[in-house]
Amino acid sequence: MSTSNPPSVISDSRFDPSFTSHVIAATGPNASPRARKVIGSLIQHMHDFARENEITIAEWMGAVDMMNWAGRMSDEKRNEGQLVCDVLGLESLIDEITFKLAAETSSPATASAILGPFFRHDAPELPNESSIVxxxxxxxxxxxxxxxxxxKTQKPVEGATIDVWQASTNGLYEQQDEGQVEHNLRGKFRSDRDGRYAFYCLRxxxxxxxxxxxxxxLLEILDRHPYRPAHIHLIVQREGYKPVTTQIFDSEDQYLENDSVFAVKDSLVVEFKKIEGNEKAVRELEYPIHLRPVDGKV
Amino acid sequence: MSTSNPPSVISDSRFDPSFTSHVIAATGPNASPRARKVIGSLIQHMHDFARENEITIAEWMGAVDMMNWAGRMSDEKRNEGQLVCDVLGLESLIDEITFKLAAETSSPATASAILGPFFRHDAPELPNESSIVxxxxxxxxxxxxxxxxxxKTQKPVEGATIDVWQASTNGLYEQQDEGQVEHNLRGKFRSDRDGRYAFYCLRxxxxxxxxxxxxxxLLEILDRHPYRPAHIHLIVQREGYKPVTTQIFDSEDQYLENDSVFAVKDSLVVEFKKIEGNEKAVRELEYPIHLRPVDGKV
Structure with missing residues (x-):
């Protein structure tokens, strides 16, 4: 016979102990099960947060002002609400959750959601050895x-598309920056019969x-810097294989350890080597890609 | 000798167990102790919420869109970010917290914060027996x-100010409604030598x-109605006494039990009695007010 302790109940709050369950119970019978679960949990966490920290009206109104300010700043080119979440680590965490769900469910819809705000489906198809700069x-x-x-087989895969996009040296993606030409710093390449792909991009x-x-x-209040380490976005796809969506980071970047939006994973750090003798490039990045076959057609 | 169990650690998460502490630890040395505590707790709750519910990117982006939408709708006359919090019970909870802190600390700044968004400091002083309608x-x-x-003494208090404000029959306060005259439905009265105050207002x-x-x-998703029960706002102040800030609710209102912003407390429910023989009014509300003396000058 095993013994188990009942879950402990935190009952030492100085505030009305039935208030939160009253708010959650207001949800009507026609709410979807997912909305009932998620928003109920959101209310519980918001209220626990307010009680645990004894949030005052002045503090809460300050937060509301920042939330409204984020909305006023946002448009097609800028999503400040998203950025507020990012600097609190929420996007990176939700990426991890969604990646894991995608790996478990093979849902193409879930997989395509993790492309991030600057991906474009209409990037130009370019021949190998050409430049996106x-x-x-x-x-x-x-x-x-x-x-x-x-x-599995380690054999070269022909016909995989390698979709690449990156920010320019001013930190802006082309759709954020009127100074860049349409589709600057993005392109779609295809592996040849030897599985090989090659192009020129920016370090x-x-x-x-x-x-x-x-x-x-928020970063100022938290005494943090706003920098993201240098990175390139990639998505690699081929019928019969799980798509790979990733960001790769420069191993020499000074912000690797303290990315302002917490997106760096050790496995994604790569080395941009100095090269000589290539008249078009001063750095080289050799990046092998492995695709996991799926059973049956995707 | 008493036995105690160590706090249990929830370690069955499918996700990186060190991520949240990494994000919290990014806070710099010059953050204020309050910002460090409150925002650290916010990050912990946000991340726990995301993991417990396995929030997907699509769900999160839906929430970000709603947050940005709230900001775009907000201006001097409308605070939609605040309203989103209200329907989740957060303002009412934070009122309770701030009231409790105010009662414990006697801080006038804290007390004045609980007046709500429609209070105006410049309400007109009116003689007793006049109308705010x-x-x-x-x-x-x-x-x-x-x-x-x-x-304490039950003796009448002369010279207390009774500041009153209420919405019109269309649900709007005067500063929200171009159809109402300046300072409509608000006024400041003063108790006479018998402690008596009296005015005409709307039921x-x-x-x-x-x-x-x-x-x-959000209300639609939660299958809830948007109604608030009928109420009047009051703040009563007199040097030497703790200020009283309150809302009083009509006992016959059909939304008393399910206020869309969860502000009703049983002690605040009052009866608007039918009267005859007063040519200016069809209802009467007798509302006695008790002020708690403070030690020393405020």
Whole structure:
């Protein structure tokens, strides 16, 4: 016979102990089960947070003002509400959750959601050995290449698409920046019969997240810097394989250990090597890609 | 010798167990102790919420869109971010917390914060027996009166100010409504040498909170109605006494049990009695007020 302790109940609150259950119980019979569960849990956490910290009206109104400020700043080119979540680590955590669910369920809809705000479905298809860099004078051109292989057989995979996008040296993606040409710093490549892909891109550079709004205010209050370490976004897809969506980070970047939005994972850190003798590039990144086969058609 | 169990640690998460402490530890050395505590707790609750419910990117982006929408709707006359909190019970809870802190600390700054968004410091001083109702045809005029007494001695208190404000029959306060004259439905009265105050106001009516924005969307998702029960706001002040800030609710209101913003407390429910023979009013509310003396000057 095993013994077990009942879950302990925290009953030492100085505030009305039935209030939160009263608010949660107001949910009507026609709410969906998911809305009932998620919003009920949200109410419980919000109320526990307020009681545990004895949040005052002045503090709460300060937070409401920041929330409204975030909405006023947001438009098609800027999502400040998202950025506020990012600097609190929420996007990175939800990425992890969604990746895990996608790995377990093979849902294409879930997988495509983790592309982030700057992906575009209509990136131009480009031949191998071409460049995605246009009109950038102050970056280090990098020759990025590698072989796409089947994770099980290790044989080269032909016809995989490698979709790549990155920010310019000013920290902006082309759709955020009127100074960049359409589709600058993005392109879609295809592995050849030897599984090989190759293109020219920028060695990415670290940049601050926009800090003239509430996310920046939050960073200031927390005594934190706004910088993200340099990175390149990739999604690799091939029928019969699980898609791979990832960001890869420069091993020499000074913000690797303290990314302002907490997206770095050790496995994603790569080395941009100095090269000589290539008249188009001063750095090289060899990046092998392994695709996991799925059973049956995707 | 007493036995005690160590606090149990929830370690069965499917997700990186060190991520949240990593985010909290990013707070810099110059953050204030209060910001460190409160925002650290906020991060912990946000992350626990996301993990417990396995929030997906699609769900999170839906919430971010609603947050940004709230900000875009907000201006001097409307605070939608506040309203979103209200329908989740947060304002009412934070009122309770702040009231309790105010009662314990006697801080005038804390006390004045609980006046709510529609209070105005510049309400007109009016003589007793006058009316605060202008240009409202569809309401029941109420004769509200009572005696202000010292809670300890039960003797009448002369010279207390009774600041009153209420919404019109369309559910709007005057500063929200271009159809109402400046300072409509608000006034400041003073108790006479017998402690007596008296004025004419509206019998308040229930009204829906604005539901054309994200707060309304949230109510719809939760299968809840948007109505608030009818109420009148009061603040009573006199040097040497603790100020009293309150809302009083009509005992016959159909939404007393399910206020959409959860502000009703049993002690605040009052009866608007039918009267005859007063040519200015059809209802009467006798409302005695007791003020608690403070030691020393405020």
């Amino acid at each position: 246009h009109g950038v004078d102050d970056g280090e051109i990098t020759y990025m290449h590698g072989i796409v292989r089947d994770l 990415p550079t670290s940049y601050p997240v926009p800090n003239d709004g509430p996310a920046g205010k | 202008h240009g409202v045809d569809d309401g029941e005029i109420t004769y509200m009166h009572g005696i202000v007494r010292d809670l 308040p009516t229930s009204y829906p909170v604005p539901n054309d924005g994200p707060a309304g969307k």
